């Protein structure tokens with residue numbers, strides 16, 4: 001029996017030999033596994049608020065060698081509020097006015113510290 005399926009990773013149509021086959025190739029299987037591991041590491045780092053690990057994962061994504069990064073490069077919303085000394089509402093106003101650019105990691109909002117520093121430069 002032959003089945004036409006779409007690879008879970010690259011979405012290419014392929015002929016599966018078994019109903020349990022999910023990938024067009026071993027390579028895709030491996031790559032998807034690595035991607036899932038990476039997502040898991042990000043989730044874990046987020047839950048622990050481990051910004052050092054997050055930065056390392058992001059650096060790796062950009063193809064850079066993993067180097068010790070400043071812990072405060074990325075801030076979550078409460079940390080960004082504290083850094084600016086403003087309320088959550090004020091921070092979201094700044095975000096809505098595009099004064100502060102944010103990054104989304106899953107459902108979480110990550111603010112780059114450099115973005116917040118830019119803000120002071122514009123207002124001066």
Ligand SMILES: [Zn+2]
Pocket residue numbers: 007008009010011012023024025028
């Ligand atoms: Zn594939």
